[in-house]
Amino acid sequence: MSRSTELVFRRFRLKVLEGPERGLTRDSDEPELVIGSAPGTHLTLTDPTVSRHHCAITATAEGFLLRDLDSKNGTTMAGYRVRSAYLKAGTVLGVGETSLRFEHLDEEVRQPLSHEERYGRALGQSAAMRRVFALLPRIAGSASTVLIEGETGTGKGLVAEAIHQSSPRAGGPFVVVDCSAIPPNLIEAELFGHVKGAFTGAVASRPGAFEAARGGTVFLDEIGELPLDMQPKLLRALEERIVKRIGSLDPVPLDMRVVAATHRDLRKEVNRGRFRADLFYRLNVVRIRIPPLRERIEDIPLLVAHFYEQLVTDGDPSPPAELLQALAQQDWPGNVRELRAAVERAVLLGDAAPWRDGADDEGGAPDSAAPPAPEDAFDPALSFRAAKEKATSRWERAYLRGLLRAHGGNLSAAARAARMDRSHLHELLRRHDLSAREE
């Protein structure tokens, strides 16, 4: 099968009709063009009624999609305020009090696609993912800060790890800080460290993540959840490249690269005042967007085959066609994480089409699977599929708690005993809000 080696999209032009920049034109070089008053936007307008990141136009398979980025004064099309709409050539847009005309150009922009179907542990054969894979080697080789955006479960963590592993810092540590999982009063200590006695409970001195990542990379996951009062401190540390442990005046020089990720659109967060613009610019040096699974359904067979092979310990390691077919037809709001969970359920329950209503439930559940509690087995309010999911989830949770208890909360020992991939166990625990000791 011949595969495309380039992503091709049509160029478009924006012309300012009214407003301080009247007469200015901007042609698109990328699939997305952002209009706003912030420096660094593709079309920067000085009109005070324009928000920092006001709206974006994206070339998609369905056409040119206009999206308002939660601007203060709104985006209009033919006088009507719109949140998102597809643009036709000649459409006049209102951005605050500035008006612009959208025009097609008879030119194409071509961007190379990778020939590879993976980068590190991240797999993908769709053009959307191969476009990301084509960019990653260059990004990994540079020292720049990277911002990865994408919905939850799209693989941002895997991409961050792959960037570290193919960077010149691969020999150093990869330190993960999940900003959404740390209580706000502890986040400063987590990032910068503390000395003994700096606060109640600080029984010993401890380096923070930035210090611990010396020679390596810090992955700031869910950076959009970083409390506002912490944001200037982070910015200062990144600009000055030094930190001081809490309770100490001694500056510690930093030698680490930052890769940050978020499931939010940080431009919207900046418009809403929830994320500081200066920190956003500091992080947004290189931006990668990981597309959601619904924009790359061509990846589903490859991912299903990969997860299936990882999970099936005996028997045929290729997924049944029925399973592939059933999974390819679903919507995946939880993206790859949810797809993986679905493959897991299918393997666990020995059921090729776990959602087929009325499918019989005789599939060979493993011996260790406790039968669902009687009150779970039949609930008139639930469909077969929902009831089965509820019971499986309950069983999984009970299993994981027992497993952790048996191994004193040690993740590696638990994974070995369950004959499960360590990162997979970690993922399962996270899904059930359970925590293990990482050793």
Ligand SMILES: Nc1ncnc2c1ncn2[C@@H]1O[C@H](COP(=O)(O)OP(=O)(O)OP(=O)(O)O)[C@@H](O)[C@H]1O
């Ligand atoms: N392209 C991919 N290839 C293989 N596995 C993937 C891919 N994308 C995601 N996964 C798997 O899906 C799960 C979720 O991935 P990951 O944690 O990297 O997503 P995320 O976008 O960082 O999620 P969150 O926003 O919730 O932190 C993991 O088990 C990961 O191994």
